[in-house]
Amino acid sequence: MKKQVLTLSAAFALVLAGCGETTPKEQEPAKSEETSHNDMEGMDHSSDGSIPEGLMEAENPTYPVGSEAIIETDHMEGMKGAAATIVGAFDTTAYSINYPPTDGGEKVIDHKWVVHEEIEDPAPAPLEKGTEVTVLADHMAGMEGAKAEIESAEKTTVYMIDYASTTDGEEVQNHKWVVEDELSEQ
Template identity: 90%
Template sequence: MKKQVLSISAAFALVLAGCGAATPKEEPVKSEETSHNDMQGMDHSSDGSIPEGLTEAVKPTYPVGSEAIIETDHMEGMKGATATIVGAFETAAYSINYTPTDGGEKVLDHKWVVHEEIEDPAPAPLDKGAEVTVLADHMEGMEGAKAEIESVEQTTVYMIDYESTTDGEEVQNHKWVVEDELSEK
């Protein structure tokens, strides 16, 4: 009886294994949306131009010329890199959801666009859920895109230079990281 049960169990296991082998691998479902940190391959440097009306921070935690450790991963290669502070400004920073004007996939939680990079904004800070037109050109297809405010922080924002921890790429004038995304070196 034990041999019969073992034989039936072994046969059943073999059938199941065979079915599994015949089952094709499932392809990952391609999302119609992407998050900010899924945007590898884009140039994250900028020309360093400052939006009109952006106010320099009077006593920023990280003064221009100082260094700090990046504690965020907006893009691959940021987290843990040493940042050199290029600019420090007081403003409202927004995380936004938008569909690129060039037909790309919808971007969720893009961090950060500052108040001065919004077309004809109401007084700062705007509320979560507000619909805006983006003037920033941090990414391809961003400028002119319709966006929804995902989150808001009234804070100091920093423009930084850093070397990517993954490929050694020198990133210059990256816009923006907020104060709590940096730590003392």
């Protein structure tokens, strides 16, 4: 019995010791700092593939579902130059937004993209720069329910894509969203 108590005590001490140590990546960022969309380290770029209510499939997209394209944007590390498979194409208005995450993280500047159908009770599209909205999208931690400001609006076809990161080979599934001019033919 004494041996079990000592073993449990040692295990508990190790757990507590681990809780006190943080690496610079794990430390909470300063509240006054801002981050741009492509600084989203540690974000899960995949999604469950769910489509917002009311989002309409594109009738004649430049990149049809099942086709491949090259990603020409760098929203996140490992995107630019990657081969993408199109898993969804939708006609809508895409917005770049600025918002403070609901989880207290750094303010996000120029997050690309949230679609019109991922905004709570929006006025007719397109919304003007500076319009304040509530975000329904959950593309990253702290986004859903955030109060955001529209930075820009673009009426376009948005694509949900699968791709392998060019930096670490990570398979990304159902990434939301890239707009048409962020893709090129293979």
